[in-house]
Amino acid sequence: MSTLVTTIEAPWQGINFNLATHAGDQTNVERSRHQVSALLGGCDIQWLQQVHGVESLYVEEATCHAPKVDAVWTDRSNVALAIMTADCLPVLFASRDGAVIAAAHAGWQGLVGGILTKLVASLPCRANELCAWLGPAISRQHYEVGEDVWRQFPAEHCYPHQAPGKRMLDLAGVAKAELESLALHRVAESNCCVYEREQYFSHRASQQKGRDEGRFASLIVRRSENKEG
Numbered sequence: 001m002s003t004l005v006t007t008i009e010a011p012w013q014g015i016n017f018n019l020a021t022h023a024g025d026q027t028n029v030e031r032s033r034h035q036v037s038a039l040l041g042g043c044d045i046q047w048l049q050q051v052h053g054v055e056s057l058y059v060e061e062a063t064c065h066a067p068k069v070d071a072v073w074t075d076r077s078n079v080a081l082a083i084m085t086a087d088c089l090p091v092l093f094a095s096r097d098g099a100v101i102a103a104a105h106a107g108w109q110g111l112v113g114g115i116l117t118k119l120v121a122s123l124p125c126r127a128n129e130l131c132a133w134l135g136p137a138i139s140r141q142h143y144e145v146g147e148d149v150w151r152q153f154p155a156e157h158c159y160p161h162q163a164p165g166k167r168m169l170d171l172a173g174v175a176k177a178e179l180e181s182l183a184l185h186r187v188a189e190s191n192c193c194v195y196e197r198e199q200y201f202s203h204r205a206s207q208q209k210g211r212d213e214g215r216f217a218s219l220i221v222r223r224s225e226n227k228e229g
Contacts, residue, residue: 019032023213045079048082052105053068081102086206100222101222128185
């Protein structure tokens with residue numbers, strides 16, 4: 001078996017490749033989702049209705065129903081797990097032997113609630129057997145938050161800002177520190193800022209244009225080497 005990790009960016013082939021049903025034309029979203037499935041070799045994809053919570057769910061097979069959770073895991077082959085983001089941090093996991101994969105949507109609310117620690121604790125493998133990948137998200141240089149938010153995080157992840165009461169929050173730094181404290185085998189980073197790169201959606205960048213342009217997806221799938229099985 002093998003594990004495939006990918007990020008689906010926008011725009012893709014010259015179209016607005018939005019994958020979120022709440023942020024664009026439904027017909028185009030369905031078309032785009034079918035194209036993602038085709039890009040993954042026809043895999044079924046488990047989409048989520050992300051609610052900035054900390055709940056996780058085991059899936060045996062992908063369904064058309066999008067559960068209201070922010071983390072998901074499976075030990076089944078050819079079931080792709082999708083996390084949609086447009087500033088928040090997608091975190092993808094795989095056990096070293098490829099037997100278990102997982103995905104989490106880690107915005108500031110989820111990180112405050114401990115979504116990553118709770119997901120790791122729910123998996124049927126030890127933390128030191130897991131590898132994690134931090135996907136594209138808004139960088140601290142562009143993530144301005146108020147005191148109500150930054151007060152909930154360690155000071156080393158909150159950087160000075162010229163406006164009174166404001167700080168620049170490092171989402172990826174928070175997540176990496178938490179995962180390293182759990183003694184994961186490896187934590188890798190994409191180091192991609194969605195605010196700075198036009199091929200990604202950014203909610204904050206979209207707000208400056210007066211519209212919500214959409215969401216991109218980060219996906220992970222456990223492939224079976226036996227294509228007939």
